[in-house]
Structure formats: structure tokens, C-alpha cells
Amino acid sequence: MPALLRRIYASRGAHDITAAQPKLAQLLPPDTLSNIDAATELLADAIASGERILVVGDFDCDGATACAVAVRGLRMLGARDVVHAVPNRVTHGYGLSPALVETLAPLSPALLVTVDHGIACHAGIAAARALGWRVLVTDHHLPGDVLPPADAIVNPNLPGDAFPSKVLAGVGVIFYVLMALRARLRVQGDARATDADLGSLLDLVAVGTVADLVPLDANNRALVSAGLRRLRARRGCAGLHALIEIAGREAARLTAADIGFAIGPRINAAGRLEDMAIGIECLLSDDGVHARGLADTLHRINAERRAVQQSMLDDAEAAVAAQVPVDPAGAGVCLFDADWHPGVVGLVASKMKDTLHRPVIAFAPAEPGSPQLRGSARSIPGLHIRDVLAAVDVAHPGLIERFGGHAMAAGLSLQHDRLAAFTAAFAAAVERMLDPALLRAEILTDGPLRGEEFDIAHAAHLRDAGPWGQGFPEPLFDGEFAVVDWRVVGSRHLKLTLRLDGHARPLSAIHFGGWREIAPAARERLVYRLAPDDYRGGDAVQLVVEHREPLPTA
Secondary structure (H helix, E strand, C coil): CCHHHHHHHHHCCCCCHHHHCCCHHHCCCHHHCCCHHHHHHHHHHHHHHCCCEEEECCCCHHHHHHHHHHHHHHHHCCCCCEEEECCCCCCCCCCCCHHHHHHHHHHCCCEEEEECCCCCCHHHHHHHHHCCCEEEEECCCCCCCCCCCCCEEECCCCCCCCCCCCCCCHHHHHHHHHHHHHHHHHHCCCHHHHHCCHHHHHHHHHHHHHHCCCCCCHHHHHHHHHHHHHHHCCCCCHHHHHHHHHCCCCHHHCCHHHHHHHHHHHHHHHHHHCCCHHHHHHHHCCCHHHHHHHHHHHHHHHHHHHHHHHHHHHHHHHHHHHHCCCCCCCCCEEEECCCCCCCCHHHHHHHHHHHHCCCEEEEEECCCCCCEEEEEEECCCCCCHHHHHHHHHHHCCCCCCEEEECCCEEEEEEEHHHHHHHHHHHHHHHHHHCCHHHHCCCCCCCCCCCHHHCCHHHHHHHHHCCCCECCECCCCEEEEEEEEEEEEECCCEEEEEEEECCCCCCEEEEECCCCCCCCCCCEEEEEEEEEECCCCCCCCEEEEEEEEEECCCC
């Protein structure tokens, strides 16, 4: 291991190879999860009785992969009658709603299992139980003050839960439930449980975990690393390999970044613009030809999503330029357009949060012409966005119809005629709860690279040393360079030829989206990643620029 990598690992709290690259043998056991025994008893009884189990997913990548893991895993463990469903964003809204329960009533399950949602679905769970269904909630979102009336709830964020890691994704929670179920069935002497290889589901666990942007603590890194190994060895499910191929990625060198920027968005696109049932079907398919056809559909939907997103971003940037002061003194920002699509507001909020370095909520009509708005919130480090929404809800009862989420992302719904009141209440809550010092954007780097470290060996080590992600960030470096040459690539990207002081060899760099119709300065300070240059191949490397600042000339 090169000294550079040892230094990077240590700065992230990993001082030996065991901590830096945790293995499956180091996974936390499931027995400290609250209600895990009650959950596995519900599932084991349904399997033993041959009863119908209905898995209800969510319309994002975490929810889709969690649904696929639940269906595949339960069948692997002997369940003979497993069906699945997912809400339609426009028709049913988020999670297990009474409207969704009404739609699912003809399926008549004995047991309904939620994955990646349910902790805030009080009315839907009550409706399901009124039909005589048992309900198991598996979720990772933060609970409210009152828990829903489910038969059992498994969520590492429940009050008093002793599970050491609180950052499992929804797909991680259901995977843990399946591990505990397999252990229970093995004790009962079930031969199918003895032979069940739940490790075959880790490709899906990895994709859902990375796509949901949960922190990659040691436990999550062990899960993601194992899933990436399966995908690199082409032992993943047919749907994921079809998506890898259509995204133009090389399976043998797949990274967490490839999941985050290429695979996850294609799955997410189905839930944003159409029906996540397409994405789940792709992940459940074992037929390569069928999976490729579904991947083609997801690829097309994602291209449409990108066009819609760019149009909405243009609108948002124009609105901000016209209405938001340069320094709003800590106020949160709310954006709304009657023509926006509710499935893409989260992406708009995320982009504008990065641009403004302010917490942002983007709203759109729940459906065209609807008086109900769907909002998606994104926050900056140091401000727990769900806590902000909870504070608004306490101070202004009834203003928000429903909300839920995490520290950095949340969702909510309210009526259009309440938007102005909410905007004021949100800004006031943010100003009250946010330290103004946090409004100054910072980029944390791993410092400069030495001249001899700009080589393919170090670039390959950095690429393969992950998985990198939230809480275990991909290495970023900074330094001052002379700009020898530059050109625009496409319409938005900037290709640079650089020189490091004291080193004659020129360096190739690319700044995606970096062309702002202003020529680079003769000398610039850059924040960048070092990566193999797959386009040129061989020993070529390039700097992938994340940020540029001009330096004054002497």
C-alpha cells in the first residue's frame, strides 16, 4: 500500500487495513436490532403456512433494490407466495398510503412487508390492519414521536435501539432481517435455509446503499465492497449487468462512483417520471434479453429525466437570480414552479443547495393543476433538515400535511395556498437553528500531490481503494498549476493542459461543466481527483477538476 493511501485512510479514521477495507466477517450481527425476533417470527410463520407475503417498495433506488432483495431473499428462504408492489408517485403519493392499500386489497396478503418506508405511514398501516393483514415495517428513516400501529417495526433509528450502526439504507435493513430469518429457520432445521446464499443479494444491497447516499461507515463499506466484488466478477443479477452495459461502464472496474452517477440514476428515473415497477422488474429479471430490454427503457427514461431536470434548473437559477439576495443571512430557500415535475424536485433542490450553499426546498404540484404541493428538501452540513421541518410543524400545526426524512434530505407535502406561510416559517426556523458560520462553503481536501504521485499506479490505487462515498469521501487534492493550454469540449466542459511547478511533464485535466465563457487564468488553484485516463488508456492519467480559482499573476 503506497504511503499516500495510508495517509488518506488514516485521515478518515482507518489506521489499519482491517478498518480501511472491512470484510463481511466483520459485519455487525443482527440480534441487537429492536424487534428482530418479532419480525422473523412473522415471516417464519407466513412461510411455514404458505401464506401470501406482499412486499411494498418505494419509488427510489433504495426502495427498488430493497424490494428486489426482499422478494428474492424470501423466495430463497422457502416462501412460496411472494408478490410485490410499489406506489405510483402521482396516484398514491409516498409510502403505504390508504389509497395504495385500497389498490392492493384484491391481492389479499396475510403479511405485508414495507421496505425503505413505513415509519411515517400511520394511516396506510391502519388501513391494512383493518383488512386483517399483519404488517411488518422495515425502514431506516427517522421515526416521529408516535410509531405506526404495525405488528413489528425494524429500524435501527427507533428509540432505544441497540444496533451500533444507525446509517443502514433501507436495502440494508431488509438484508439484515433476511439474515436473522435465515438464522431462525436454520435453528428450526429448515434445509432451504441451510443452503440459502444470501450473499448473492449483495450486488443489490451495494447499489441501493450507494444510491441512497447514506454514510459509508465500516459496516456499510463491508456490504458495498462485497457487492462490488460480485458485480466486477459478473456474478450480479441480470438487470444490474444490463444497466452497467448500457451506461457504458466496465464491470471489471466498477466503482461506487459508477453506481452513484450511472446505475442509480437510471433506476431512480423510473420512479421520478414513470413507474418504479419497471425498475423493480429489471432487478428481478433473470433473463438477460428481458433485462436488457428493461434497461433500455430505463436508459430512455433517464435521458428524459435529465432534459426535464435541466429545464427546471434553468428556471430555478433564474428565480434565484431575480429573488434571492446574495447573502440571505442564513435563511432557507424555497422554490416553486407550477410547471415543474414532482419527481425531479429533489434533484433541483440538491443542485441549488450546492450553488447557494443554503438549505433548499423545491416544490412542484403533486400532479398538473393540483392544489397539493410536493416538496423535496436538501440541507448543508450542520443543519438537520428533518428537525427543521419538525420545528415548523410544532410551531405551526397543520401547515405541513406530512413530512419525513433524514438529516440531509427530507420530503413534505402541503397545500399551495400555504406555501407563502411555510416559506416564512421555514426561513425563520433555519435562521434560528443554523450557525451562520456554516453558511461559508468549504472544500476539504487531502492536500497536494507530489510530482512523482501523478502516475497510473497511484491513480489505480485511489480508484480501487474504496468504496468511497458519504462519510468516507473520495480523495480530493489541491494545488497551484500553470495553464499551458485549454479548449472547450462539447458545449460545457473544459479540457486543460497543466504544468506543476518544478516538473516538466504536462498534466491532462478535465473540468466537467467547467466552461463559463471565461478563459482560464494563466495560473489557477485547482481542487481535483487523480484518475486513470480510460479514454487514452495505457499509463495515462488525468486530473478530474472539481473546483478552480484564478491566481493573481506576478
